[in-house]
């Protein structure tokens with residue numbers, strides 16, 4: 206850095222300036238320094254002039270006229286804000302899809318008093334806080350689901366950006382995470398996994414693999430397009446086999462075909478190698494929640510369990526923490 210600063214100065218003064226720096230850096234006594242300065246008057250003046258300049262910022266012609274750290278912070282904020290805005294749209298989908306309403310018309314309105322929501326009452330997260338969690342018109346409480354979905358989607362977008370930086374792979378990854386959030390919520394509410402989400406999801410997963418998992422280090426993704434296609438086939442194949450086996454034994458469907466398509470989408474995203482990990486995690490968390498419910502319920506084991514909820518949560522966990530989980534697994538169970 207110091208070398209670069211020196212080079213910007215007039216070449217004719219360069220040797221003397223260098224002397225000045227050497228004087229500053231050396232461990233001479235003040236007396237010796239003063240004596241040397243007295244010998245060479247110009248060196249002394251240079252010494253004084255160089256001191257403040259050494260701390261001045263430099264702007265070489267080839268360097269960008271912005272601070273790269275500020276640019277990254279700005280883009281990270283955009284990722285967060287976009288996540289919150291898309292999260293607001295996800296709330297509309299989550300609310301209207303089960304009610305078979307259009308997701309574009311009519312504009313946002315209070316579900317209780319039907320008053321149109323003004324733009325300043327529709328700012329993600331902030332409006333909920335400003336309104337004190339109540340409708341401005343009818344004062345009916347607003348579900349905490351709204352700010353929570355917005356916040357979750359925003360934080361996931363930030364987490365993706367942290368891995369990808371400003372890369373085009375951010376877009377399909379953000380789409381997959383948002384689609385997974387919607388699948389989790391709609392399955393929880395009405396036990397349906399809409400084909401309009403998980404079927405295109407297979408292609409988005411393949412697109413991510415095609416762009417290249419290298420652009421999203423730290424995320425568990427299909428490494429190649431072939432891994433992605435095999436992942437979709439393995440995911441769909443395992444659950445289809447379970448449904449057929451269950452049907453042969455019990456003569457009824459234990460799981461929906463929606464789960465088959467959802468695991469096909471997940472397989473396309475994470476690749477065939479990670480499909481067993483997602484299935485295992487979903488089964489364990491599903492059992493932890495479902496077994497106590499099934500034991501308490503009257504019609505034992507007839508309980509409809511929204512497996513898509515657990516598949517979705519397991520997918521997000523493996524996607525973001527897969528490497529950490531596998532490391533922990535290896536350290537815990539594989540002897541050194």
Ligand SMILES: [Zn+2]
Pocket residue numbers: 315316317318319320340341342343344345
């Ligand atoms: Zn209202």
